[in-house]
Amino acid sequence: MENTGFEFMEILQVKNLIKTFDGIHAVDSLSFDIKKGTITALIGPNGSGKTTTFNLITGFLKPTAGKTSFKGRDITHMAPTKSLISASGGHSRRSDYSRR
Ligand SMILES: Nc1ncnc2c1ncn2[C@@H]1O[C@H](COP(=O)(O)OP(=O)(O)OP(=O)(O)O)[C@@H](O)[C@H]1O
Numbered sequence: 001m002e003n004t005g006f007e008f009m010e011i012l013q014v015k016n017l018i019k020t021f022d023g024i025h026a027v028d029s030l031s032f033d034i035k036k037g038t039i040t041a042l043i044g045p046n047g048s049g050k051t052t053t054f055n056l057i058t059g060f061l062k063p064t065a066g067k068t069s070f071k072g073r074d075i076t077h078m079a080p081t082k083s084l085i086s087a088s089g090g091h092s093r094r095s096d097y098s099r100r
């Protein structure tokens with residue numbers, strides 16, 4: 001297959017993501033890039049912040065600091081119902097979802 005370069009684009013980017021719960025550092029300055037077409041696992045001991053990381057990326061939690069991007073678009077402050085739909089160029093919008 002011809003390599004157009006597109007196959008290697010970073011589809012998901014996480015940069016210096018931080019989440020604290022009342023002083024507990026659940027996620028502490030996490031950064032990674034996921035390339036299109038790859039399968040990536042997030043592993044770690046109980047309480048190391050895996051679920052919190054997914055909730056931050058999907059928008060169910062607000063990060064204390066840091067940035068998440070999908071297909072080059074900043075989705076850090078998007079609600080769950082917006083983030084991936086919006087980044088995909090869809091039209092669905094909902095703004096009544098509250099996060100903490
Ligand atoms: N809503 C919350 N309020 C307060 N602390 C929380 C909250 N959610 C997670 N934490 C704390 O953040 C840390 C990371 O938790 P998280 O659930 O993300 O870990 P995990 O890697 O998914 O663990 P497990 O393997 O048990 O599923 C833990 O210390 C946890 O107690």
Ligand SMILES: [Mg+2]
Pocket residue numbers: 050051052
């Ligand atoms: Mg978990």
